[in-house]
Amino acid sequence: MPMESMLPSLFAGEAFRAAALPAELPSDTLMGNEAFAGFYSRSARPLWAYLARVSADPALADDLMQESFVRFLCAARPDDGEVAARRYLFRIATNLLRDHWRRPRQASIEELPEEFFAAVATSGQSDSRMLLGPALAKLSLRDRQLLWLAYAEGYSHKEISEVTGLASASIRLLLFRARRRIAALLRDQNPQRGLQP
Amino acid sequence: MTIRPCPCEKEIAGLLACGQWPQAAPADLRIHAATCRSCAELALVTSTFRAARATAAAAAPLVSPGILWWRAQLRRRNAAIERVTRPILGAQIFAFVICIAVAIGFSASHAAQGIGLISELTQHFRPAQIDVTKVWPNSIAGSGLALWALAGLIAMLVLLGGVAVYLASSEER
Numbered sequence: 312m313p314m315e316s317m318l319p320s321l322f323a324g325e326a327f328r329a330a331a332l333p334a335e336l337p338s339d340t341l342m343g344n345e346a347f348a349g350f351y352s353r354s355a356r357p358l359w360a361y362l363a364r365v366s367a368d369p370a371l372a373d374d375l376m377q378e379s380f381v382r383f384l385c386a387a388r389p390d391d392g393e394v395a396a397r398r399y400l401f402r403i404a405t406n407l408l409r410d411h412w413r414r415p416r417q418a419s420i421e422e423l424p425e426e427f428f429a430a431v432a433t434s435g436q437s438d439s440r441m442l443l444g445p446a447l448a449k450l451s452l453r454d455r456q457l458l459w460l461a462y463a464e465g466y467s468h469k470e471i472s473e474v475t476g477l478a479s480a481s482i483r484l485l486l487f488r489a490r491r492r493i494a495a496l497l498r499d500q501n502p503q504r505g506l507q508p
Numbered sequence: 509m510t511i512r513p514c515p516c517e518k519e520i521a522g523l524l525a526c527g528q529w530p531q532a533a534p535a536d537l538r539i540h541a542a543t544c545r546s547c548a549e550l551a552l553v554t555s556t557f558r559a560a561r562a563t564a565a566a567a568a569p570l571v572s573p574g575i576l577w578w579r580a581q582l583r584r585r586n587a588a589i590e591r592v593t594r595p596i597l598g599a600q601i602f603a604f605v606i607c608i609a610v611a612i613g614f615s616a617s618h619a620a621q622g623i624g625l626i627s628e629l630t631q632h633f634r635p636a637q638i639d640v641t642k643v644w645p646n647s648i649a650g651s652g653l654a655l656w657a658l659a660g661l662i663a664m665l666v667l668l669g670g671v672a673v674y675l676a677s678s679e680e681r
Contacts, residue, residue, distance in 0.1 A: 344577050347573055348574070351576070357561070357565055359568035360565040363564050363567075363568075364561075369567075373569060377571060377576060381580045384581075384584075385583055443556050459557065459561075462556075462557035463558060463560065463561040465525055483511065484511065490549055491549065494552055494553055497553070497556060498552070
């Protein structure tokens, strides 16, 4: 039985929506069910990839991704288009990840469940997986976040600054150092790649 | 540490973003990337991260957006309810404090009579031979004011008990 059919149909209706909304939030800042479904289909996979790779924990990525979307929907945010909305979503996820890291952990984050990715990686992608997993594990959380946002998501320094809360001026230097470090790690793991374009 | 970005990095980054590196790159740019450390690092790191992103995104186990949307509505509604009920809780606490203060004042004002009652009880109360007429002091029986005081005390206790039960039940909810 699909989960949606178990939910009361009233919840999807406008009547419930109007009743549920607090008076403080203007309705134009809130996303409707259909608009959210479209946004979710375009943003969920990149967000999960970010969380899973940075945290190295797919189960944690599941939880944080769902919590990020719920908080995103509950927040009163300016309607600046989808790019800004996605950046805002990544910011929520980054803060959640940071909060998770600050809490005392029961298991080490270095216990990477990389096997999870092995099941779905194609032969062409397995090379990057085999290289990136161990290399990322040797970096700090901040470096992983910066590298992922810059080189996987293609964010500019200013956008990374908005997502992470770091000063824009320091991101350039931090990113430069992190890139140098991970490039060295990647080259060490696979010397053939060295300076090949 | 001095950062000197290579002027070719921007062009290489553009090709990498389009997924056209190194196929669509001019030969001189490819030769440059093979010898320039900064450009080689950029190409290596970007291509590795892009491939990892594609792999991880394909593996993402997604839940239905309807469920998340519904959860958000529920959370928002609960937050709104909490905002509304917060002043009511404050009023409950205020009423409870007032009741306690009145009870203490009432008890203090009738302390003398209470002490007399306790001494009467200790004199007359014997477990083996309980006689209600002996336990019930004549001063109370004879005085209408004392009876009212006792009734007021019991009423106050009942009221306080009710408030305490209500507060406990509202906290559980």
